[in-house]
Amino acid sequence: MIEVRHLSKSFVKYEKEKGLWGMIKGFVNAKKVITKAVDDLSFSIAKGEVIGYIGANGAGKSTTIKMLTGILTPSSGEVTVDGVIPYKDRITNARNIGVVFGQRTQLWWDLPLIESFTILKDIYQVSDADYTERMTLFNEILHINEFLKSPVRTLSLGQRMRADIAASLLHNPKILYLDEPTIGLDVNAKKNMREAIKKMNASFQTTVILTTHDLDDIEELCQRILIIDAGKLIYDGALSDIKTKYGSDCKVSFVLKEPWKDFVDLAKMMDVDPLSITVTLNDDKLEIGFDKRNLSVATVTATIMKHFEVSDLSIQETDIEAIVARIYREGHA
Amino acid sequence: MSTLKPYWAYAKATFTVGLAYRLHILFWVLSDIVQVSVLLLIWTAIFNSSSASTIQGYTLGQMMIYNLVIYMTGSFAFMRPLWDLAEDHYDGKIAMSLIKPTKYLYEVFFRNLGNNFIGNLIISLPLVTVLVGVSLTMNTGVTYTVANVGLYVVSIILALVISFFSNFLFATMIFLTDATFGMMQLNEAVIKIFSGSMIPLTFFPGWLRAIAEILPYASVYSVPTLILIGRLNGMDLWSALGLQVAWAVGLVIVTNLVWNRIIERLKVHGG
Missing domain, CATH: 3.30.70.980 (YebC, transcriptional regulation domain)
Structure with missing residues (x-):
């Protein structure tokens, strides 16, 4: 489903010196610094897998996800997602994937939640029959009907995350990227969220790639984990293996x-x-x-x-x- | 038109969001009323302090009509993709657009179109009322022929395209420089001067007028306005429309090329 070969991404940053004089100097002649956010990454993921993608802050997780979703163009290496090169054919790739960034929302902040779904229905051209069927299912699993008429800005974080997951699945994507889906949620909300992800994976055979700092998420959901550090893959294998090795x-x-x-x-x-x-x-x-x-x-x-x-x-x-x-x-x- | 359907959803969304803020709309109308009133008062003062009854070929009534029409034209045709780009770029929201099966450039176009519909609904009504009032009460000598109104509509559609793509092209500089605010100020200043929305371009010295008329800003404001009030005729009319078409086509092509390059080197802010 996902093939990643020798993937790298470097960013150019302009470093400025401290203080006012440094700012002025930087204005004229800033020092160019190249950082490698992702460094020679290779892995492959099969259909229906639930993968935990973990690493410390700044390890390169988000950069990888952004390359897989077609938001960023790699500096070198290859990525194919369901046979599509994401950054070359972003639009085809977008139809195959659902993305939830825990720190952002794809819902329309000022509108009642239901409007976001009807807008997304048009954007992804989901048929009326599919729409009704999926909305019923989302409600069964994520219980969104109770706040469907409230403006998104009035939802609690837990409600918003449930709504965001439903929104990312409305077009029935083959792959779901969840970037810290339980960030900031309370214990109960986290539990519900994990249940929902499990059920979604089971009912749609959706491949799930999950980045998180919450290791309970990993233990509950993932059969396999990838650990990344300083842009390099340092572990790729079953969760149970790592437990026997270090546990x-x-x-x-x-x-x-x-x-x-x-x-x-x-x-x-x-x-x-x-x-x-x-x-x-x-x-x-x-x-x-x-x-x-x-x-x-x-x-x-x-x-x-x-x-x-x-x-x-x-x-x-x-x-x-x-x-x-x-x-x-x-x-x- | 099924390929456009996803994009209309963006127009519908901004339109609905706009309607959700009733107070915002009220203040919007108020600010427009104030701005137009100030313009009319300034011109009245200028004409009153002058001994001539026409200035650069405009009587006071005609100048009022010009100002009302160019204001209306601006509300129909002017688009602010700069605002969208600045906001989307600043907090990294653009990531959410790039995971949609639509092109960002056209998503922003339709978002703006939805906004303009709101603007048209709100601003056109009071403006048209005043326009009709001025036309009836002051003997301005301006007549609106069916042909002029028809050509005005065509010219407005071209102006929409030119406005959007020229401003988008300008806004892409933001991605290269990260200097949002300065860029916005510069853009607004250039538009005000060269569009004819501050004063008619005939007031400029010959060489400056020639430059202004070739720039795309005149095509957005001045050209449709002059068409509607019957000041562009014959060869001048067709060459102005021809220039509009040239700008529209040229800007669509160039903006697409530039934007595709930028997408490749995009930096997305935030985690």
Whole structure:
């Protein structure tokens, strides 16, 4: 469905020096700086997949989406979306795609919501029968009828996002790009939004590409993730793989009844290599970090509790958030 | 005309948005009434302080008619794509247009057309009333023939196209410079001087008048106005219409070429 080969995009920026004199100097002769927002990106996405596209702020996510949607022209490399080169044949591509930018809206701000749908119906030339059918379905999934007559500017963020998703699907696109669709939503609204995306994917076989900072979105929706950092693709694979690869780190924290004074060789007691565990002690707080492949949580807790009086303990397994933070930090997967 | 159907939706949208703001419309009408009144008062003062009853071939009544008609012509034909481009470019809203199966250039054209319909509805009525009033009460000697009215309509349609594409071409400079406000001021100033909307072009010295008449701004304001009030006749009429056609065709071609180049190097603001 989507093929990306060696895609790059650089931007030219003019850098100005600080202060008034710098502004004046910059006015006459600004320093030209070329930044690579996307650097030699390659991947392919099949029909019906739900892909999580993640990366830190400024990693190049939005730039990639803008090239896939035909808004930006790549500096080099190739993109085809359903056989169409987006920036060369923007209009054909536009009929195949739906786009929701979480920070923008494609609805007419000053008009009742229903007007936006009738205008989009004309723009995409959706037949009356299709229009009625889809609007019924949107209401079932996204519950938009309750505010269909309100001006868009009066909608809550959650309502507006639901309406925006419906608007982006009115012409039944093959691919749906969701750029931070849950940004700023409350917990419930997020949940509803995820449900809706799942149902849409199931009923229309829509390929979904989702960029987000909310890792719950990823866990709920995506089978596969792409991680981008400084414009380069650093991970492309199943979410479960990355979890097995990094998710074996574990940490058990104890609160001891009495501060620990004497030296005890924990590694020897648990019969492991001392370098494979980390021990931090802070007054009565003891933390032991280890890899679950070498050592079980049961062994660790049993050993500690045999030697100390413990008043409280908690176990922290690595969540996807920690994994992604680690990958961003290390810059590779 | 099915290929135009998506574009009419944009015209319908801006038209509907315009109607949604009743107070805005009220102030719009008021500001027009003030502007036209000031123009008429200034000309009355000029004629009263002059010993001659005609200035550059205009009597006071004719000058009033000229001002009313050119004001009306402006409200029919003048388009402000500069405004759309500035706004769409400034906050990156243009991204939402570029994901639609329509061409941005023509989307903006139809958006403006929807706006102009509103303008026509609101402004034409009071203006035409005053125009009829002045024509009836003052013996101006201006007659409106069927032929002139017909040619006026044709000329207005050409003026719409010229106005839109020349202003769009100018507005594209914004994309290259990011200097929105200055560009807008410059554009408005150039239009005011060279269109004949401030004073008739016959008031200019010969060489300046020759330049102004060739520039597209005269084709937007002055030409339709002079056609309707019967001051363009014979060869002058046909050459003015011919120049309008040439500008319209030329600007459509050039603007399309320039815009297609710009789209390729577009920077979209915001995330």
